[in-house]
Amino acid sequence: MQPNDLERIARQIRLRDLQAVVAAGAGHIGGEMSAIDILTALYFRVLRLDPQAPKDPNRDRFVLSKGHVALALYITLAKRGFLPEEEIATFLQPHSRLNGHPNCNKVPGVETNTGPLGHGLPVAVGMAKAAQLTGAAYHTYVMTGDGEMQEGSNWEAIASAAQFGLSNLTLIIDHNRFQQGAALKDTNNLAPFRSKLEAFGWEVTEIDGNAMAEIVPALEHRAARPHCIVAHTNKGHGISFMQDTVDWHHKVPNAEQFQIALAELSETL
Amino acid sequence: MNAQTPSPKLHDCRDAFVAVLERLAAENPRIVTVVNDSVGSSKLGGFKSKWPERLVNVGIAEQAMVGVGAGLANGGLMPFVCGAACFLTGRSLEQVKADIAYSNANVKLIGISSGMAYGELGPTHHSIEDFAWTRVLPNLPVIAPCDSVETAAAVEWAAAYDGPVFLRLSRVGVPDLLPQGHRFELGKANLLRDGDAVTLIANGTLTHRMMKAADLLAAEGIEARVLNMATVRPIDAEAIVAAARDTGAILTAEEHSVYGGLGSAIAEVVVDRAPVPMKLLGVPGIFAPTGSAEFLLDEFGMSPAAVAESAKALIARKH
């Protein structure tokens, strides 16, 4: 699929995400909007996956470590055929399998359960190490939040990945510059990420993580070492009033804000 | 003494926590708070604006948060380490064990939104293992207040106590049950209602459900004793033994796994000192399905009506 088609799909996912957040009265809309372009590129172009065989041992692996944006993953998986699109309407409903954080035992296409931050990367290192040990050809991708990178477990895994020489591993940091209660720089500023990852022996690519033309080649790039994509994104991307404010980590748009957001997202469809 | 029927106004106990904390912090400059990007969820916005330099935000890094708390205590401060109970205990359990309990550091661990308060966010965010994890640790009192009055009293007590404390709070609204001016006593249950047919024991968000269950039982002529047992460690063995002797059956309910929590702590006393039939209600050893805390408590047989039914079945088993 070409960047133009991917952009169209990403806009549809954004729209569905907005609607589902408002319908459920909950969700993490800011971090969903920042990540959707990358999720789209992964699922509609990069990952070698078969929705009919979600457990195919040779499938590429994707771990959504920032599990709080589960809704964006559910919508992407549904669009890609892993679950019925109508099921999105059950998000957060009693007994729905679409919980606030993804459950791999219930939702096809989810690789491991996330929600507590700082878990996905160590698990992804294990997945990549398994491929190295068994000779499997799959590639492992993992996406973390930038605030999430404050968890020490990530840095333990980063050191291990370099030590193991995991050239089959790509870490995508969704660098939207905000965490839950404040900007990254006002909390525990890890930026710039590049020098830190390079110091650990990783190859680093920096991209505009909301620009399909930059996302696709970065994801398809194969390095000789573990590869980190520092994706510069906007929290709330696509909805003007959400961008560059701390307010939209998990706030739900009111009726008026919903109409504005709907209009903005529909305009570009 | 039979407490009055619960008033319908519901309180978020975090409000009582921060009100007392801010009052104490105004008098005691050694009080500091430590958070993991959890200023909002801990309701510490007011504290932060009053004393920005006394709020230590380590970022999303719970293990460091608890370790930093221990270090601050070593430096003569009194840290209140506040974070979602699931991460504060689960993620940092070894720090809680080694840096806080074993080192006997004067750190107040405040677990926010415990139990299933995070509802639809799912089992990763439910904190229904924390009694089990913390009550095995020496030196660490484990306390789950039942209302805003008891929360305020427990915070006041914790600040006066020289040693580590784990205070388990919810965000789910509860009615006030204890009288205004109530003073917290560690390891002392509160008799909320007396009776001789069975004893219902709970803490946290379950105590008011027990009171409602007792009302339902009374309507059928069954008088239940109701004990609020906020302190899980050290457990009030005397109140438990008296309940067993006086009523011959004990039913417990908690917003926690049925394994290893309040009911288990009570059962340990009962089997040892006063064996009587017991029924333990809680999350039945599964990862909960999607749903709100209130929905899940009902789902797991802890609606007042279901508790009353369990109590009747238990009474039928009395020797």
Ligand SMILES: Cc1ncc(C[n+]2csc(CCOP(=O)(O)OP(=O)(O)O)c2C)c(N)n1
């Ligand atoms: C271990 C852990 N601590 C705290 C939280 C609560 N929490 C959920 S999302 C979030 C902020 C995440 O910020 P970031 O990683 O930058 O995500 P994004 O901006 O992409 O939403 C926090 C603190 C959590 N889920 N897990």
Ligand SMILES: [Mg+2]
């Ligand atoms: Mg972020």
